[in-house]
Amino acid sequence: MNSLPAAFHQILTQLLGEAWRTDAAALEAHARDNSWRHALPLGVALPSTREQVQAIVRACREHGVPLVGRGAGTGTTGAAVPTAGGIVLSFARMNRILEIRPGDRCAVVEPGVLNGDLQQALMPHGLFWPPDPSSAEICSIGGNLACNAGGPRAVKYGTSRDNVLGLVAITGSGELIQCGGAYTKDATGYDLTHLIVGSEGTLALIVEATLKLAPRPRAQAGLRVLYRDASAAAAAVSRVMAQPVTPTMLEFMDARSLELLRRNGAQVPEAGAMLLIDADGDDDTLPYLLNALAEAAEGDGLLALDVATDGSARDKLWAARRALSPALKSIAPGKINEDVVVPVSRIPDLVEGVQRLSLEAKLPIVTFGHAGNGNLHVNILYHPDDAGENARAHAALPKVFALALELGGTLSGEHGIGVAKRDFMAQAFSPATLATMRAIKQALDPDGILNPGKVLPL
């Protein structure tokens, strides 16, 4: 589609006024996400109400115009990039927190609310919404739900999908549907809520979400544990996850990650791998929880274990972890960052396999991430201008996916599929399973107008 039908343009102008934009600046501002992908939309709609969203979807359907829903554009897979042309529907103006219900441990929000803004609003109630992607300050709840965002806290509190109780959404057929609500137990009909979460705007556009909240813990503390090698650290991850105290976060960093931290001035002793293990509770219980976690972390290959209670020591630990992703750029300007998942017990094999691929590709690959969920970020680093490195980096990527699948894992734990991993879906799922996903797509979006070309392989 190279231009919008005149009748369509007229409908949207009448419907939205200045909230229907076709100027170059608006188009350019909605052409990217946080991947390297770029595609200009033909128009940008900025609705303020669910009725407007529904009318836009119906107009798109009537005129066969592709529609890409957009939160804050912080995704990493190209899911919000209008690669098939058509229009972008931005939820930037649907950003009201409609209700905070402490007694029901839930909040009702529009999709454009920023994750960070919601957390601020929940603070006085002693509550929080668990998903904590690293973009939390600037990403939207709608985007979090669309790609089932996670973050370090997911090991204790689950991902976005685990923390939503109900949705109001407009399907690709232009119907407003309502599922779930302000309750935590539901055996009433098909679970449309969890189906729509993680479908990356290909089935329906979320216009309201009822989010499950958790009580803010009174105290947090962490352990920094150094190991001889990655296998020793990975074995400790399994031990930690097999005992009753579930950590709040359980992060793994390989030897290259530690090198990188040191190169950037952080004080990290020599070690083959590091775990950051966090717990939350209150002042009475926290020492016991940390003790149980420390006991589980101890074992063959342990080099050092330090406790950091709430405050600056702990902040420093986590600052080191957060500094990691930006620090990758100091090794090489090009980065392919994938977030594969494996069963926790197979982390040693994943780490070992990635080291093998690194040698084979003659490229640094840095591995770190959410070990308690078996969700590691594998960063292939290369110089994009070096044709050889470029080719080897992109040849290594399918091997990372093949390795994760071979170990009984899957392609993505929290970034989603978008365009980035779409062509690997046929390795992750059987033809019959993909056909079932396609049948569901057809059922909810019969004309294929919602985010075409994303998630499902062509």
Add this chain to the structure above:
Amino acid sequence: MNSLPAAFHQILTQLLGEAWRTDAAALEAHARDNSWRHALPLGVALPSTREQVQAIVRACREHGVPLVGRGAGTGTTGAAVPTAGGIVLSFARMNRILEIRPGDRCAVVEPGVLNGDLQQALMPHGLFWPPDPSSAEICSIGGNLACNAGGPRAVKYGTSRDNVLGLVAITGSGELIQCGGAYTKDATGYDLTHLIVGSEGTLALIVEATLKLAPRPRAQAGLRVLYRDASAAAAAVSRVMAQPVTPTMLEFMDARSLELLRRNGAQVPEAGAMLLIDADGDDDTLPYLLNALAEAAEGDGLLALDVATDGSARDKLWAARRALSPALKSIAPGKINEDVVVPVSRIPDLVEGVQRLSLEAKLPIVTFGHAGNGNLHVNILYHPDDAGENARAHAALPKVFALALELGGTLSGEHGIGVAKRDFMAQAFSPATLATMRAIKQALDPDGILNPGKVLPL
């Protein structure tokens, strides 16, 4: 359908041998669940492998024969009763625990494994599977997943849907699909796993499930708290759920429930309502947790609070709770037991509304259940042989549902819909939402052979 096509009968005989049954005893043994409903199937298939299940579904599809999947038949909604004729496929012989993976906190099972047998097998590993319906000893995992069974522990650990990581299933189109796996974070394609859970065998038949396990707590203890009236107890439920320590169980019993316990010889002091609040942890942390829960339970209308640590005092508390359901029969032989859900903050309104309905219908209605999830069992008691009582009881039922919906709740928290609540679905969902559910049914079961007439209104 009054008889099976001869060709179909021949296919199943060849496929299953003695595991294809059409004798009167087998038919009668598969004609009921734990509701009052009865319908004879035309044949009973007892497959041992997923390949057999797939061949049976394909034969049913080819010959237009309705197929009702069946676990242990303990459901209460008629979901497993072959009301549309056709055959019953029993998973009784697919009852192997395929893998227990302590390091990955998961187990892989066939659907016919009994919940109680799985718990036994997990004991030596220090793990358990959280769903604990009152039929746990004798119900099957496949049945638990089919109706999204819960139980008292759901307030801390979630329902069946929250405790499954992956499935292998045969859809109504006869395809074998595979989704999820032995990992706890997944942003890869559509969430077929949670969609199939709770769909009561109308979309696909589960042939293998990867279950999320929890570490068995080292110690448990409970509080028995008596209140002046139901409102005071309900307000305490809200307070308990708004603070950071989530109880393992949080059960409510109304004044009539307490009367009933006393009538049956239990030593329960006079009170308007009672809460049983359980916590789990270890010997170090448990006293602090109980303390936090007791603080939250205290407030206006409190009459007495007793602590029962692990052992016989606690067993007695829970024995009183378990005795409640069978004791209902001593009031009247007829019982309509529905498991509506409301937001926790609306429990006072639900209890008050039910008392009003009880006066209006001139029938005892006893309310108790899983208050931490807002999931109360409302038991309308009557004499079925008394035409007046019978009529008033069945007239009260839609009013109970209307009340729950009006309070922002829903029809079922853990029993499911089956035939029992099917005709109320149109009150719970808009026509567009129901149409979306029907489109999904059509996508996965295009010829409508899987459990026809269940869940979705006709």
